[in-house]
Amino acid sequence: MTGSRYVHKDRWIAVRADDCVTEDGVSVAPYYVLEYPDWVEIVALDADDNLLLVRQYRHGIADFSIELPAGGMDPSDADPCTAAARELLEETGCAGDMVWVGDARPNASTHANRAHIVLARNVVRVAAPKNDPTERIEPFWVPAAEALRMALAGELDVGMHVGSLLRGLAHAGVVTMTAGGSAA
Template sequence: MTRAPIRPAPWTVETSRVEYTDRFLTHRMDRCLTERGNILDPYHVLELRDWCHVVALTEAGEVVLVEEYRHAAGRVVRGLPAGTVEAGEDPAVAMPRELTEETGYSADTWITLPSTWGNPATQTNRVHSYLALGARPFGGQSLDPGETIDVVLKPAGEALADLMAGTWVISGLHAAGLMLAHHYARMHAAGDPRLAPLAR
């Protein structure tokens, strides 16, 4: 007699303990019983707040980018304006704030793109992507103690070409946000000419 195949299913958490916690993250260690009857102990989980990032497009068709030292990579990385969603905060409120704090820019129109998981195997947080149109200087930056950020304006077509050519090494999450914005622009550029530079 052939047994029915075992299908993926949520694991049973038999015990759970917090190994470390601070204002940035909680490191949890679970003892898990899998759907196949295997014990995984410990299984490490990072509880993180949600993140957000934005593809901010100026009237001239440039993407507002940031260059910042990223310590785990050990190098200065160019990416999208991004930040952490505070506890209880709406991501749609967090992202305009983060754009202004990091770049000194604001935007006229905000479009919500699909959200994704940061890394659903080991992290609890979602990543919220936005497209902002009519980005323009609004004021000075308001940086955290660990931030030193250069603002870079790049024509949208060049930014996409650099990404696809592999000459722009970017966070995978930011790459996903940029491609979501590109796809949105291609779908809607006929009705909104502001999207044309990102649709090419």
């Protein structure tokens, strides 16, 4: 890298323009990198292995999306499980036992942040969801097998949520992989 500058920076995102030179001496300038806070994606299961999903309007696609409960980590969050507990309570009014499963890169080509996968077990509703006028969220429950079917059918179509769902369900022992690589 021969140079770097911010072309936009606010509380939600920073857009960095890097001037890069490949190993073959080819100049790539500018190369844009998006800097977001880390995110958490919650695979929330009740005692009967029903999965909590949310339906919410997403302006980027100008339509509704079915997703896992998720959100950005705040600077005050001690760790991904703390952030996940906060987001789960805000979006759905639910709480559970949090376990960090791992993390993933949303898009290693252009994003500098990580998406942390948190498994919430024994999830129950403890309060009303927070009424945030910028987020219209409708939580609903489906059996874990139905969530897997929805992911494979493209009904859950946010790629990083599909990956988090698979990793979370596998970590919970709800989904296992066969020797041929298929889910069982």
